[in-house]
Amino acid sequence: MSRPVLVLTHAPHEGPGLITRALDELPHRIRTVLDTPDPRLPSLDELGGLVVMGGPMDADDAGHPGLAAERRLLAEAVDADVPVLGVCLGMQILALALGGELHRRNGTEIGFAPVEVVHDDPLLAPLGAAPTVLHWHDDAVALPPGATLLARSATTPVQAFRAGSAVGLQFHVEIDRTLLDLWLTTPVMVDDLADGDADLIRTQGAHHLPGLVPAAVAGLSTFADAVRARG
Template structure:
């Protein structure tokens, strides 16, 4: 049986066919496709803040990208550029803490990495152009920024990426303090792009979007860890 990998989802208005602005639960197909290609069975998780019991049915968890996380998760007030989805924050931070408590294999992508940082006691820069003086991490609507990353030798992400150092980003917030996690990848401007906890079975956060290229290395590592659950 393939490992069952839960993927967190968006809950936003969407339009298709004759329907317009219908409240919808969804996630880009790249996420479940990447899990399937890596040998897992993808299951989509709508926001649900009542409990985290669903984790008992899962072998691994993907925290998908999406809107800004609430700065209140790391003890700050929202800035003028921060737009949050409180219902998703409440549901996902509950999942994160429960997954960490049970040492469930977890991959955080973009927003998902930022959730891991918040859960680990870290914090974020709420608007990178104010800190870095450029917009190369989110160059324009629907346009990924491309960076050459530097990975820490001997880290999990360095072993997975090998000589491939190019990453594709779309985010305007970034890690200021990783908390209890270890930064193992940075963009050329020094911004953290990967965090992990080598003391856990599999806990990896990447600020870029490996699902877009169906990156079998990263999703395959998650599925492999989930097989040993």
Template sequence: MRPRRSAIAIRHVAFEDLGLLAPIMERAGWSVSFCDAPVDDLSDRAIREADLLIVLGGPIGVYETDKYPFLTAEIALLEQRLRRDLPTLGICLGAQLIAQALGGRVFPGEVKEIGWGPIELTPDGKSSCLRNLQNEVLHWHGDTFDLPVGAVRLASNANYQNQAFAWGRNALALQFHLEADPRQLEEWYVGHAVELAAAKVSISELRGRTQALARTVAVQAEQVFGDWLQSIAPTDSALRSSAGA
């Protein structure tokens, strides 16, 4: 019997969680624990050594370390994992944190993207785990980043050149929210009410588009995350567990 591998998901706000990714990981044999970045000890060995680290989204900027000091520890954690080629997934803020940890610049963008929209895969993206990504994805960000040296761009769109990138075999950064569960976005509409109002986004229109895409986005998440989870190399701890099983 194959041992279950350990994953740690770092949250910045409670309602931006694994969403559609949670059942995908359960079926793939992962045991997932959550860490809340603002209050938990990010230097804990269990986080550093997890077979997979997932860094989720949040409504703050990577560059706001003076306001949110925990970001410094989070970046240091990512630097350590990426240097050791440990499997790491970053989504939205998580992708920006990975870019920062790899030496890229993170900064406010010229356009705030909130809502469903297309992305275009690069040639590398078309041969990656994103190859089946054909429908619209959920954008919810105002910041962007420069592509880190050595990273491989996987996706772009008309507003931002860097929408997804890979680093080596085991790290994936997604600026968009492929994990967002349409049923749980009602919590986002409340939690991000001030941001939505400031951006003049119609919640009713966003809700309607979400409902129209609900079935297809679940299929996309299954294909993309399923393929990526199969592609990442096992960590040393996973190999040791297998050897002892």
């Protein structure tokens, strides 16, 4: 049996969603170490892969001491060629772990909008050249040294990157209808939206998700394949 994938979360409503579906029968564990000063994280030889999910905090927020432990584990995982996937906040933590910079309040992107895919990568290939995906962020990162830019938008120059065994995605390929409905009924997610924005995002989701979900699962399955290859 493959070694388990560790999924690190930062908010109860921001779970792995479609990533779990793509992992299929692969074992995985979900943990939250956000506010633990010295969390006992598994050693890399115990892990088949590492996934770091989103959350509302800043990636360098010293008020959440567990983030420093996540950065250390991410840097070690990339050095050890362990398959890594970072999503939204997870992508920003990954970028910091690899020597990139965080740009706070770079520009708000919330809702479904296209990104431009600028480099072929197995994880993004099923989405197409200009997929419409879900955004929910206002921070951004600079491309880490040595990383390859995979996707961009006008507001966010680094929407996705690859660095060795790791892929970072600023947008949310893990979203399905159930997870989107959860977000749109979670006060911390919607309280700052303008009137009508939640209804608009729900309508956008009904239009885009039927095509986006199978493409996202196909791309995420390449991450699962990398975990299987690690054994």
